[in-house]
Amino acid sequence: MVHRFTPGQKLNVGIVGATGLVGSMIRSILAERNFPVGQLRLFASPRSAGKVLDGVVIEDAASADYAGLDVVLFSVGGDTSRALAPKVAAAGAIVIDNSSAFRSDPEVPLVVPEVNSHALAHIPKGIVANPNCTTMAVMPALKPLHDEAGLKRMVASTYQAVSGGGLEGIDVLARQLAHVGERASELAQGGHDALLPAAEKWAVPIAHNVVPLNYVLGEDDYTEEELKLRDESRKILGIPGLPVSGTCVRVPVFTAHSISLNVEFERPISPERALELLASAPGVELSACPNPLEATGKDEVFVGRVRRDPTVPHGLALFVVGDNLRKGAALNAVQIAEALIE
Amino acid sequence: MVHRFTPGQKLNVGIVGATGLVGSMIRSILAERNFPVGQLRLFASPRSAGKVLDGVVIEDAASADYAGLDVVLFSVGGDTSRALAPKVAAAGAIVIDNSSAFRSDPEVPLVVPEVNSHALAHIPKGIVANPNCTTMAVMPALKPLHDEAGLKRMVASTYQAVSGGGLEGIDVLARQLAHVGERASELAQGGHDALLPAAEKWAVPIAHNVVPLNYVLGEDDYTEEELKLRDESRKILGIPGLPVSGTCVRVPVFTAHSISLNVEFERPISPERALELLASAPGVELSACPNPLEATGKDEVFVGRVRRDPTVPHGLALFVVGDNLRKGAALNAVQIAEALIE
Numbered sequence: 001m002v003h004r005f006t007p008g009q010k011l012n013v014g015i016v017g018a019t020g021l022v023g024s025m026i027r028s029i030l031a032e033r034n035f036p037v038g039q040l041r042l043f044a045s046p047r048s049a050g051k052v053l054d055g056v057v058i059e060d061a062a063s064a065d066y067a068g069l070d071v072v073l074f075s076v077g078g079d080t081s082r083a084l085a086p087k088v089a090a091a092g093a094i095v096i097d098n099s100s101a102f103r104s105d106p107e108v109p110l111v112v113p114e115v116n117s118h119a120l121a122h123i124p125k126g127i128v129a130n131p132n133c134t135t136m137a138v139m140p141a142l143k144p145l146h147d148e149a150g151l152k153r154m155v156a157s158t159y160q161a162v163s164g165g166g167l168e169g170i171d172v173l174a175r176q177l178a179h180v181g182e183r184a185s186e187l188a189q190g191g192h193d194a195l196l197p198a199a200e201k202w203a204v205p206i207a208h209n210v211v212p213l214n215y216v217l218g219e220d221d222y223t224e225e226e227l228k229l230r231d232e233s234r235k236i237l238g239i240p241g242l243p244v245s246g247t248c249v250r251v252p253v254f255t256a257h258s259i260s261l262n263v264e265f266e267r268p269i270s271p272e273r274a275l276e277l278l279a280s281a282p283g284v285e286l287s288a289c290p291n292p293l294e295a296t297g298k299d300e301v302f303v304g305r306v307r308r309d310p311t312v313p314h315g316l317a318l319f320v321v322g323d324n325l326r327k328g329a330a331l332n333a334v335q336i337a338e339a340l341i342e
Numbered sequence: 343m344v345h346r347f348t349p350g351q352k353l354n355v356g357i358v359g360a361t362g363l364v365g366s367m368i369r370s371i372l373a374e375r376n377f378p379v380g381q382l383r384l385f386a387s388p389r390s391a392g393k394v395l396d397g398v399v400i401e402d403a404a405s406a407d408y409a410g411l412d413v414v415l416f417s418v419g420g421d422t423s424r425a426l427a428p429k430v431a432a433a434g435a436i437v438i439d440n441s442s443a444f445r446s447d448p449e450v451p452l453v454v455p456e457v458n459s460h461a462l463a464h465i466p467k468g469i470v471a472n473p474n475c476t477t478m479a480v481m482p483a484l485k486p487l488h489d490e491a492g493l494k495r496m497v498a499s500t501y502q503a504v505s506g507g508g509l510e511g512i513d514v515l516a517r518q519l520a521h522v523g524e525r526a527s528e529l530a531q532g533g534h535d536a537l538l539p540a541a542e543k544w545a546v547p548i549a550h551n552v553v554p555l556n557y558v559l560g561e562d563d564y565t566e567e568e569l570k571l572r573d574e575s576r577k578i579l580g581i582p583g584l585p586v587s588g589t590c591v592r593v594p595v596f597t598a599h600s601i602s603l604n605v606e607f608e609r610p611i612s613p614e615r616a617l618e619l620l621a622s623a624p625g626v627e628l629s630a631c632p633n634p635l636e637a638t639g640k641d642e643v644f645v646g647r648v649r650r651d652p653t654v655p656h657g658l659a660l661f662v663v664g665d666n667l668r669k670g671a672a673l674n675a676v677q678i679a680e681a682l683i684e
Contacts, residue, residue: 209595264653
């Protein structure tokens with residue numbers, strides 16, 4: 001099976017989950033980047049099938065015939081991906097899947113093109129996985145540091161945006177903020193329970209709050225999201241036993257995930273050298289105070305606050321912010337498709 | 343000089359900075375806790391002098407005569423404390439100071455009563471310092487774990503509320519939220535610069551954002567706030583060389599600071615044992631998902647997400663949330679005054 005395309009060749013591209021937040025962004029990023037689209041086909045749930053988007057009639061993802069497509073970008077839930085992606089791959093397309101369904105499959109490459117595009121050399125199942133949005137923000141920053149000094153361990157505390165939970169996440173925060181409205185500053189003192197929005201989607205309200213427990217607890221009481229950060233970092237960087245302790249926290253920010261990192265290396269690396277490496281790293285932009293509003297809508301991951309972590313021999317502390325919808329999802333998927341064009 | 347008071351004795355209490363956010367809270371906490379106040383005197387800037395608060399005429403802090411006071415609680419800027427506190431102490435009162443002015447002074451005890459009230463045995467300058475609000479939230483949780491297993495190193499990433507910046511901090515967030523208003527969800531995609539509030543008080547806007555650079559940079563590019571966390575933790579826990587790497591981040595939350603902690607101990611300590619110790623620790627309440635809205639207005643520090651940190655031999659990860667105005671400032675100051683009554 002040929003998994004590479006020729007420069008100049010137009011590709012027939014499908015988007016499964018075309019009406020969702022990431023699906024919509026994939027459409028605009030394909031256009032922005034002048035991706036060589038021949039035919040574009042859009043797939044969604046039966047609810048949206050028949051509607052027209054950008055002049056294209058949406059097809060029912062479950063019943064459609066996928067023959068003739070070269071690349072199909074999936075942005076749907078894990079269960080749908082698990083059921084549908086193998087069929088689409090069997091019909092001849094390369095699937096680039098944004099769910100967690102195949103990320104830990106040893107026969108499915110998990111790719112951040114700046115970091116491990118070499119993994120695209122073998123795509124035995126015709127499926128490539130797009131990493132989790134938190135892992136994704138971290139990888140372009142850690143890769144050059146790992147190449148220089150050998151990553152030994154990683155501690156990460158995150159500040160994740162609600163759009164990681166799709167349109168529903170955005171809607172929940174917007175409604176909770178509106179619920180409190182102009183009386184928000186009264187929350188500065190206790191005793192305002194009547195003013196608080198009810199918890200929705202997350203364990204406790206997200207507006208004017210911080211939520212340190214997302215998703216269900218798994219191994220050793222780490223959440224699924226925290227275990228993804230560990231497992232995906234190991235796979236992408238190629239460090240099978242990398243010790244990782246992540247604390248994934250949701251904050252009342254619409255887009256762009258921030259990560260406070262404390263990393264230890266095998267060999268010495270100074271903050272000055274790290275900054276030098278980061279300054280020329282692909283997909284990385286240095287910032288004195290990297291922040292979500294700065295990173296939203298940008299392709300690069302913003303990195304700053306680089307300094308020595310004095311609690312370990314060769315340690316660095318740094319702060320990384322990346323748009324979870326673009327680099328964290330849609331952009332990386334399109335970049336994988338671009339990397340398939342030799 | 344006698345620095346202890348007798349149970350049953352009424353104390354003449356002064357509050358310097360009585361009109362501020364923490365000053366107001368000190369007044370209400372004295373009442374809540376039935377602190378044995380004899381005479382209450384309130385001090386503030388000349389701007390407020392002459393006004394009446396709770397039936398008490400506010401005095402000009404700079405020119406007042408402090409004779410006859412037993413305890414004076416200061417909640418003003420470091421410069422004012424530095425100039426005024428020694429005079430008030432010389433007039434015979436014990437000063438409990440909430441600024442950073444005296445915290446690193448070896449002749450000034452820095453006290454969290456649940457942790458190191460023994461330090462109140464010697465108050466050579468008549469001044470006791472109240473720790474920084476971030477350090478304060480962490481101490482009641484770490485103390486029992488340190489006693490059990492010997493704290494060896496600490497990594498902390500914070501999620502700090504705007505009321506740490508006083509009434510001005512609250513006002514800035516409230517105004518920035520109002521500026522964006524109901525169009526907030528549009529921030530989920532880039533290209534909405536016109537919608538963004540201007541940066542005020544902090545390096546970048548705080549509404550719908552996360553600010554990883556507070557205050558000025560000091561030693562090794564750590565901020566003053568991060569260095570306070572290090573130095574005050576060392577002094578309060580009595581571990582002079584404790585290695586600490588802190589990343590202090592401001593989030594759009596009105597009150598209660600959250601801290602994601604990764605700590606290493608000299609000796610083994612399981613998450614189960616840690617939970618057992620925390621369950622009976624004074625000033626600590628366990629929570630499955632500790633969060634600022636839960637902690638606001640409460641006296642206890644909320645602790646949860648306790649699990650093994652597998653990146654070090656005897657490591658724990660945990661999440662701590664405490665009301666920065668109460669335990670983080672006003673409550674602890676009053677608790678110090680209570681501890682002075684034998």
